[in-house]
Amino acid sequence: MTDAGFVIAAYVVIIGGLALYTILLWRRLDAVRGRDDEAR
């Protein structure tokens, strides 16, 4: 793999991981708040 390949692999995982974690966090928050509304 070339240097550019390693750079792409690093950035895709780190920036993509940040984005994925943020989206999953929103979904988990929505799910808990949804259960909360149902309980009420």
Place this chain on the structure above:
Amino acid sequence: MKTRILGFVALVAVVTVTLVALFVVPPDRNQGDAQRIMYPHVASAWLAYLSFGVTALAGIGWLWKRDLRFDAVAHAAAEIGVMFTAFAIWGGMMWGRPIWGVFWQWEDPRLTTTALLLALYVGYLLLRRLTDDPERRATRAAIVGIVAAIDIPIVHFSVEWWRGLHQTATIAAPDRVLNPAAPMQFVGTLLGTVAAFTLTWLYLMIRRYQLARAEVAAEERVRLDRLMSARTPEVAQ
């Protein structure tokens, strides 16, 4: 609303520093393009330290004040810290292969103590799942979080204390803060990436804290429902 604005600012900052790091700053004279990995790698390592430091401080806060909001902060910081530690390790591996010739070397003290840090806080998160009692869970987690934080200075100073593959600090050593061993355009991009990632960390911390509080509230409701349903037959008799 303020948290949404913070999230938007963090997003713009991360996109901007990523574009600058990839397309604006020139490649390093010795390391070439692989040096671009240093920007998110160092920022992730800094946020791993910050997260686990917050976990330890919030653990002390829980043991002292017995307020579950401290435990929610500790939980949020530990989960986010595990993510940033994994990013730091991944970035280091992607940089290490072209520069050192290896992805990983267990003999290196910085790499090994960082892997230990990741294992300690994954263990912290697993430990939290062992009991449903919020107070017992908070106490156990606080003790583990405080003890595990001992590894943070060991990771940071390992490059000064022992010999290994990993280089010593470029800017974050006491004698190098004002005289960094790198050109200012690289240092500026690095500090910009650290700032952008720290804003993102703050946004994620707020959201993860909200989630932790909501989860505890949901657990409490389930426990109350169980208590109520257990008492209902008694009342009926």
